[in-house]
Amino acid sequence: MVRILDKAAVQPLRKFNLSRSFTIRRSPGRSRLATIQLRIPVSNAQPNRVELVATVGVKGVTGIAQILFRIFRDRTEIFNTQQGIESAASEQNYAVTFQAIDKNVRSGRHVYTVTAENLTANTRADVVGPISFSGLAVQTTT
Incomplete structure (x- = not known):
């Protein structure tokens, strides 16, 4: 059962x-794309998971950029993935x-x-849309 x-x-x-x-900023800088807030209740919420899904429209402008996407929970990185553009x-x-699961x-x-950041020098990639970011917190059974 899931609640x-x-x-x-x-x-x-x-x-x-x-x-x-x-333009997606060059690493170590980051471009913030979207932010959401979720609340986990004090009682009867364990075990749980937060399912996160993001979609980002990106356009390559120069070279082959390597874009690092990161998801943070309360300023702590919990997930990352990389995409060549x-x-x-x-x-x-x-x-x-x-998608990430916390x-x-x-x-x-x-x-x-x-967030997104460009890891490759002398390249450029732009966020052109759409951008969507969603989260679903659920209590799970053991």
């Missing part, structure tokens, strides 16, 4: 939109989707943030 504890979702960019695009002679527009989260309010 829903909390859920949250944001969609800062609803569709592909070049006029609202922005080409800019010429092939695909240029990508919808990158990834297990046995302590009670209280938690802020989840998804």
Whole structure:
């Protein structure tokens, strides 16, 4: 049996939109893409898991950028994944989707943030939309 504890979702960019695009910062800098808050109740919430799903529309501008996506819980990194983004002679527009699971989260309010950073010098990739980020906290059975 699964019991829903909390859920949250944001969609800062609803569709592909070049006029609202922005460049992904070069590492060690990060571009913050979206933030949600979830609450885990004090009682009867263990064991639990938080299921997180993000989708980010990215366009390659120069070179082949390696983009590192990270998810943080309360400023602590809990997940990361990397995606290569080409800019010429092939695909240029990508919808990158990834999922993370955060297990046995302590009670209280938690802020989840998804970020992106470009790991490759002399390349450029832009966020062009859409951006969506959602979280579902559930109590699970042992």
